[in-house]
Amino acid sequence: MEMRAVFASELDRMMESDERIVVIDSDLSKANGTLFLRNKYPERAFDVGVAEQNMASVAAGLASYGFIPFITSFCPFATRRICDQIAISIAYAKQNVKIVGTDPGISAELNGGTHMSMEDIGVVRSIPSMVIFEPVDAVQLKKSMPKIVEYDGPVYLRLFRKAQPQIFNDDYEFDLFKADVIQEGKDVTIAASGIMLGESLRAGEILRQKGINAEIINVHTIKPIDSDTILKSVAKTGCIVTAENHNIIGGLRSAIAEVICEKCQVPLRSVGVEDIFGEVGTLEELKIRFGLTAENIAAKALEAVEAKK
Amino acid sequence: MVMDKASFEEKSKEIRRLTIECIGNLGVGHIGGCLSIVDVLTVLYYSQMNVDPANPKMEGRDRLIISKGHAGPALYATLASKGFFPKDELYTLNRLGTNLPSHCDMNKTPGVDMTTGALGQGFSCAVGIAIGSKIKKDGAYIYTIIGDGESQEGQIWEAAMLAAHKKLDNLIAFTDYNKLQIDGPIDEVNSLSDLPAKWESFGWHVQRIDGHDHFAIYEAIEKAKKTEGKPSMIILDTIKGKGVSFIEAVGAGNHNMPITKEQLEAALQELR
Numbered sequence: 183m184e185m186r187a188v189f190a191s192e193l194d195r196m197m198e199s200d201e202r203i204v205v206i207d208s209d210l211s212k213a214n215g216t217l218f219l220r221n222k223y224p225e226r227a228f229d230v231g232v233a234e235q236n237m238a239s240v241a242a243g244l245a246s247y248g249f250i251p252f253i254t255s256f257c258p259f260a261t262r263r264i265c266d267q268i269a270i271s272i273a274y275a276k277q278n279v280k281i282v283g284t285d286p287g288i289s290a291e292l293n294g295g296t297h298m299s300m301e302d303i304g305v306v307r308s309i310p311s312m313v314i315f316e317p318v319d320a321v322q323l324k325k326s327m328p329k330i331v332e333y334d335g336p337v338y339l340r341l342f343r344k345a346q347p348q349i350f351n352d353d354y355e356f357d358l359f360k361a362d363v364i365q366e367g368k369d370v371t372i373a374a375s376g377i378m379l380g381e382s383l384r385a386g387e388i389l390r391q392k393g394i395n396a397e398i399i400n401v402h403t404i405k406p407i408d409s410d411t412i413l414k415s416v417a418k419t420g421c422i423v424t425a426e427n428h429n430i431i432g433g434l435r436s437a438i439a440e441v442i443c444e445k446c447q448v449p450l451r452s453v454g455v456e457d458i459f460g461e462v463g464t465l466e467e468l469k470i471r472f473g474l475t476a477e478n479i480a481a482k483a484l485e486a487v488e489a490k491k
Numbered sequence: 492m493v494m495d496k497a498s499f500e501e502k503s504k505e506i507r508r509l510t511i512e513c514i515g516n517l518g519v520g521h522i523g524g525c526l527s528i529v530d531v532l533t534v535l536y537y538s539q540m541n542v543d544p545a546n547p548k549m550e551g552r553d554r555l556i557i558s559k560g561h562a563g564p565a566l567y568a569t570l571a572s573k574g575f576f577p578k579d580e581l582y583t584l585n586r587l588g589t590n591l592p593s594h595c596d597m598n599k600t601p602g603v604d605m606t607t608g609a610l611g612q613g614f615s616c617a618v619g620i621a622i623g624s625k626i627k628k629d630g631a632y633i634y635t636i637i638g639d640g641e642s643q644e645g646q647i648w649e650a651a652m653l654a655a656h657k658k659l660d661n662l663i664a665f666t667d668y669n670k671l672q673i674d675g676p677i678d679e680v681n682s683l684s685d686l687p688a689k690w691e692s693f694g695w696h697v698q699r700i701d702g703h704d705h706f707a708i709y710e711a712i713e714k715a716k717k718t719e720g721k722p723s724m725i726i727l728d729t730i731k732g733k734g735v736s737f738i739e740a741v742g743a744g745n746h747n748m749p750i751t752k753e754q755l756e757a758a759l760q761e762l763r
């Protein structure tokens with residue numbers, strides 16, 4: 183099932199019983215799967231048109247009135263376009279708005295550079311109080327939705343909107359603030375987020391053939407970062423590789439570097455977009471173009487292992 | 492120089508064919524909002540703008556900023572027909588490493604005057620360019636095309652206010668008033684209500700014409716050029732997907748739609 187379908191049907195389910203939930207779109211409700219909600223909840227689901235900044239502050243107004251608004255756009259317009267509105271109307275004013283951006287990083291594919299958010303995590307991460315969550319599969323997304331509503335404060339949901347391979351079973355216990363150790367290992371930690379988890383699991387296979395045993399962690403919440411899980415892992419493995427669909431500046435790599443630099447200095451290598459803008463291409467082409475591949479993660483892991491000596 | 496009716500129409504057909512060929516070859520693209528601006532592009536490039544395909548960065552040239560940056564393919568087809576680059580290059584649209592990305596990029600494509608795609612920004616850039624041309628007194632005309640959905644962006648109105656305040660009579664803007672955006676009809680999503688009155692109240696010289704009538708577009712530009720002390724807004728009543736009946740019939744869904752090989756053939760047939 184496509185992630186956007188899971189997202190919208192969870193909203194639908196929760197809106198039935200929770201009258202505080204409001205969904206506001208900005209002319210991308212077809213892309214984000216939320217269009218049908220306005221037929222069912224004509225008052226609580228609506229479109230502001232192509233006007234993201236307005237949408238963000240309107241949502242803050244609704245939040246101050248006791249509602250829990252979800253606002254939707256593509257990642258770049260849900261973050262860098264509305265950065266000041268997030269900072270002031272939402273975060274500084276302490277308003278409980280859930281921001282949903284779709285097509286993170288290279289997954290904007292043929293929309294190209296203008297639509298590729300390589301910096302959205304960095305932008306949002308540097309605003310106090312923001313929670314940043316990037317689910318890896320439909321099960322995790324589904325389990326997260328009630329938790330996001332329950333959590334009293336602003337959240338940025340960075341959502342890949344198409345189908346994703348399943349990682350978790352239905353009995354998976356989700357904690358918004360706890361990273362998932364997907365695979366235990368002893369030689370190197372691979373901390374991944376979003377579409378890079380799948381690549382990391384493949385990298386784990388490549389490494390196994392080379393006699394390296396990788397511990398793979400899904401960092402679904404990039405802020406606040408689960409430093410306990412990271413520190414516990416690197417204390418065991420002695421080195422770490424980060425893998426993200428984002429600029430290596432400001433995102434997961436930065437968050438992890440901040441943790442290990444202060445608390446447990448071990449070699450760090452990273453896979454991510456190397457401080458350049460996006461461009462048009464298909465997801466698979468762009469993964470290769472930007473080095474967001476299992477092969478690259480495995481190579482960096484070998485480097486990190488080597489650097490321990 | 493103004494062309495005769497048949498020549499204008501032939502050119503627009505050619506540009507529509509090239510547009511749909513490059514999108515159809517890829518299989519998907521922003522076809523609706525491309526086809527709706529082909530007639531204004533034809534009039535601009537074939538009878539109004541002072542540009543030189545052999546010297547795309549010529550000093551003092553007229554400029555065009557496509558603020559609704561997703562209409563890149565229509566601009567590329569027009570530029571290729573003018574000889575800014577070989578027509579064959581159109582087939583690279585949106586392929587990895589191309590100089591023709593879905594949204595206009597001034598650093599990639601010869602003849603593209605501004606990088607756009609984040610709606611609202613191109614229009615402010617056009618205002619900045621018009622101010623620059625006034626300072627340099629180079630006599631250039633600065634043209635820009637915005638979308639009606641794009642007009643919901645607050646930035647459009649910030650720029651509108653400044654352009655009138657600065658008396659930018661070298662700025663000639665068009666609204667592609669096709670009454671559709673992605674989520675549906677503009678009037679259902681967030682109505683612009685009386686659009687000409689809005690622009691008038693912002694201090695602009697406003698004309699509203701049939702956006703597919705080449706002579707009307709030509710005349711409106713002539714009038715805009717004669718208007719002193721005010722920027723000009725020419726509201727083009729257009730049809731999203733204009734020229735290909737099955738695309739027009741899709742309505743809002745033609746914003747970004749797949750095109751099969753059979754559909755491409757049918758479209759080319761209709762545009763003969």
Ligand SMILES: Cc1ncc(C[n+]2csc(CCOP(=O)(O)OP(=O)(O)O)c2C)c(N)n1
Nearest residue numbers: 209524608609610638639640641671672673
């Ligand atoms: C800031 C920003 N928000 C959202 C988008 C996504 N988007 C691209 S086109 C479009 C609709 C534009 O409608 P309109 O201006 O009417 O375009 P047209 O009908 O001429 O194609 C949207 C929402 C964008 N490119 N930029």
Ligand SMILES: [Mg+2]
Nearest residue numbers: 639640669671
């Ligand atoms: Mg429109």
